Amino acid sequence: MKSDRLLEKNVAITGIGxxxxxxxxxxxxMALTIDACKEAIADAGLSRDxxxxxxxxxxxxxxxxxxxxxxxxxxxxxxxxxVNWFGGGYEGPGPIAGIINGAMAxxxxxCNHVLVFRTITESSRRQVNKNAGALSNKTxxxxxxxxxxxxxxxxxxxxxxxxxxxxxxxxxxYGTTEQQLAQIALTCRANAVHNEKAVFRTPxxxxxxxxxxxxSTPLRLLDCDVHCDASxxxxxxxxxxxRDGRNPPxxxxxxxxxxxxxxxxxxxxxxxxxxxxSAKMLWQRxxxxxxxxxxxxxxxxxxxxTLLWLExxxxxxxxxxxxxxxxxxxxxxxxxxPINTNGGQLSGGRTHGLGYVHEACSQLWGRAxxxxxxxxDVAVVAAGGGPxxxxxxxxxx
Amino acid sequence: xxxxxPALTAESQRFWQGxxxxxxxxxxCQPCQRFxxxxxxxxxxxxxxxxxxxxxxxxxQVATFTINHQAWTPQLDLPYVIAIIELDEQPGLRLVSNVxxxxxxxxxxxxxxxxxxxxxxxxxxxxxxxxxx
Numbered sequence: 001m002k003s004d005r006l007l008e009k010n011v012a013i014t015g016i017g018x019x020x021x022x023x024x025x026x027x028x029x030m031a032l033t034i035d036a037c038k039e040a041i042a043d044a045g046l047s048r049d050x051x052x053x054x055x056x057x058x059x060x061x062x063x064x065x066x067x068x069x070x071x072x073x074x075x076x077x078x079x080x081x082x083v084n085w086f087g088g089g090y091e092g093p094g095p096i097a098g099i100i101n102g103a104m105a106x107x108x109x110x111c112n113h114v115l116v117f118r119t120i121t122e123s124s125r126r127q128v129n130k131n132a133g134a135l136s137n138k139t140x141x142x143x144x145x146x147x148x149x150x151x152x153x154x155x156x157x158x159x160x161x162x163x164x165x166x167x168x169x170x171x172x173x174y175g176t177t178e179q180q181l182a183q184i185a186l187t188c189r190a191n192a193v194h195n196e197k198a199v200f201r202t203p204x205x206x207x208x209x210x211x212x213x214x215x216s217t218p219l220r221l222l223d224c225d226v227h228c229d230a231s232x233x234x235x236x237x238x239x240x241x242x243r244d245g246r247n248p249p250x251x252x253x254x255x256x257x258x259x260x261x262x263x264x265x266x267x268x269x270x271x272x273x274x275x276x277x278s279a280k281m282l283w284q285r286x287x288x289x290x291x292x293x294x295x296x297x298x299x300x301x302x303x304x305x306t307l308l309w310l311e312x313x314x315x316x317x318x319x320x321x322x323x324x325x326x327x328x329x330x331x332x333x334x335x336x337x338p339i340n341t342n343g344g345q346l347s348g349g350r351t352h353g354l355g356y357v358h359e360a361c362s363q364l365w366g367r368a369x370x371x372x373x374x375x376x377d378v379a380v381v382a383a384g385g386g387p388x389x390x391x392x393x394x395x396x397x
Numbered sequence: 398x399x400x401x402x403p404a405l406t407a408e409s410q411r412f413w414q415g416x417x418x419x420x421x422x423x424x425x426c427q428p429c430q431r432f433x434x435x436x437x438x439x440x441x442x443x444x445x446x447x448x449x450x451x452x453x454x455x456x457x458q459v460a461t462f463t464i465n466h467q468a469w470t471p472q473l474d475l476p477y478v479i480a481i482i483e484l485d486e487q488p489g490l491r492l493v494s495n496v497x498x499x500x501x502x503x504x505x506x507x508x509x510x511x512x513x514x515x516x517x518x519x520x521x522x523x524x525x526x527x528x529x530x
Contacts, residue, residue, distance in 0.1 A: 134469050142404040149409075150435055152401040153522055154479055154495050157469035161479050162493075164463035172461070172506045216479075217464040262441070266481050266493050267434070270461060 006285055007107035012242040012249030013394065014113075015044025015235035016358045021197045021349040024123040025229035029069035030078060032231040033119045037079060040233035045246040046113060051235075052084045053111035055102035056118060057095055057353065059088020066125035067133070068118070070231070075117065085110040093257035093278060094384025095299070095353025099392060102236045103252050112238045118354040119231035126227055134158065147264060160224060160302055162265040163385055164216040167304040169270045171218060176307070176322035178218055182209040183328040184303035185222045185346050191333060192343025194371035199226045199349040223303040228349030232358050249397045250364055253378075256282030256391040265386040271319075273305075274389035275312035275382065282380075282391050283314065290314040293393075294376020295363050296337055297356035300344040305385040310339075313380060313391065338363075338373045353383045357392075364396040399472065402520050408436040411450035416514030416521020422450035423484065432487045455512030456528060457484040460491055464501045478504050482525055498526045 017039025019025070019032040027035070041048060060071030072086040085105045093100055095118070102114035125132050136143070136152045143149040156162060170176050186209060192198035204222070212222040242249040256278035261268040269276060283289070290313060298309040307321040315337060316324035325331055331339045342348045342359040349355070360379040362368045382391035403413060408424070412435075415422040425432045426440035427447040439446050462480035465473075478496040483489065496504050497513070510525035 131470055136401040136470070142402055144404040149403040151493050153403050153520070154493055154524075155400060155465070155473060155477060156479055156493065157465075157473070158467070160467075161463055161465055165461040165479070165481055168463055168506065169461040213466065214464070215467045217466070219463075264435075266491055270481070 006254070008103050008252045008255050010239045011103040011106045011236055011252045012239050012397070013234055013252070013357070013361055014237040014242045014245040014247060014249055015040045015042070015046065016361045017041070017043055017233040018197070018351070018355070018358050019231045021199060021351065022123065022229040023199050023227065023349065024127055027229070029119050029121045030074065032121075032229060033070045033075060033117060034078070036119075036231035036233040037075070037115055037117055040115065040235050043246065044113070044235040044237065045244065046235065048079060048081065050113050051081055051115045053102060053105050053114035054081065054083050054086040055098040055105065055114055055116045056088040057092060057097035058090035061088070061090045066121045069121050070119040083111070093259070093390030094388035096357060096381060096383045096390045096392065098354070099234060099236065099357060100255050100257050100390055103255065106236055106238050112241045114236040115233060116236060116354065117231060117233040118352055120350065120352050121229045122227040122350065123229045151265065158216070159385070160216045160219055163302045163304055164219045166270050166273065166308065167218050170304065170307070170321075173271065174319040174322060178210070179206065180322035180326050181218070181223070181303055181307065182206055183325040183331065184300060184306045185209055187328050187331050188300060188340050188344040188346040188348070191341050191371055192347035194369070195342045195348060198343040198347055199228055200343070200347045219302060219304065222346070225301050225345035225350040226347065228351065230349060230351045232351050232354035234354055234357050247365055250361055251395045251397055253288060253393040253395040254282045254286035256280070256389075259387065259389070261387070263387040268387060271308060272312060273308055273385060274387045275309050275384070278389040278391050279312040279314065279382070282393055286393055288378060288393060288395070292378045293337065293380050295341060295360065295373055295379045296339045297341070297360045297379070297381045298339055299356070299383040299385060300340055300346045301350070301385055303346060306339065306344070309382045313382060333371060333373055341368060341371050341373060356381045356383060360394055364394065400517055400522070402517060405519075408438060412436055413520045415450070415452070416516065416523060419514065420452045421455040421512045421523050423453050423486070423490065424448050425451040432490045434490060434492050453484055453486050455523075457482045457510060459496065459504060459506055459508045459510060461506055462496065462504050464504070476501050480504070480525065482510060492523075495524045496526070497524050
């Protein structure tokens, strides 16, 4: 057994919370954050005074920028928390790094209940300035970023340009088609129809997909996630401290956080990304296998990334992602492997990382209402693209 | 159109300014003879610090590409091709660039290309055109 000696298994998710998902929201970034955090703390059956740790990715790494306007520093005083450990920051295993770091802090004995959160207000920002998120605007004057400087001089203005090249390579190597890739967007929309909080809920057809304009070939507008204003919060608890909560604890069965390649968007495996390292580590830390997974929440900042995660995690064979999702029936709510059951970020809204964890728990706890899948106890969450990659296997006790 | 230009460093200077002498420079490790990119003061394979910007043929092939259609900023001339070029010197020796002077719809993975420099201020951007046999 690879089981009990791995300390992440002593950590469980005990509560979840999420603000409104606005496009845009009238609330401030901090107000959204408080909504999510208070809901999560209450859901776990805890009080503010029980929280002794705070984790976020990426935290406030750019002075309140809409990508991540609130970090642990600001939240601690606002909520009157007394913490024994806290941490944020961009450099880590992608959008669910807060979950991974928080679990490590508990496993290391630094704290008992960690509040993990992620706030984003990119919809509000786009009302003011559509180009504010351009990669070329990340530095003033000459580009001195250790990685963007190798891309922005060639008019790589958005991350989609890099991830479109992964898609093109996958199409070339494995014969993946645009009609196959369409199933990620169509599945997310079909799920969003049943999610009252989703940003886009009008049903989509294959014709709608093929008619949507190219942004960066072969990726179209409907392959891109949708900006929103929202905050999501997750409570992690030491397992012994989790038993008295309201919800059956959801154990962190295994973590994938590996990077065995350069932190780069072009010097990595173009169809495996860092996801393949992260996913390999995950399965090395558990006796469960991909066949045990009842639902998968897989990052869809751009649709191609979901397909690459399906392969990286061994949920289908390498190169067979297109065939696996063809027709959409395998990945539908009633299929063998439901994915992105709340509409993902493509239709649900770009809550960026923790939204997937929130949805995985909703499914495991049977709270997903009209979008509830068949009951299951094992779910996988994976987030990130390119060199950003982190994943967790969740098991309801 | 003016582009976002990179800051010059001791390591990157020859890559960005080699075009002044019509040559593409890629860092190479002297002991293990492997090329690597982006340039750095140490070989990522053998950790030797005997590394130097070394002129390469400037020829290679398109490993993957995308045609950008989105007007992210008003200055962009649309559509344009971004590509990852794999250089002939070594399997997996790649850099991001543009394929220019070619109908975007004609660009293919595996297409043979060669470098052509575009000067902006003190930077010579290594762009790629279809190889002239």
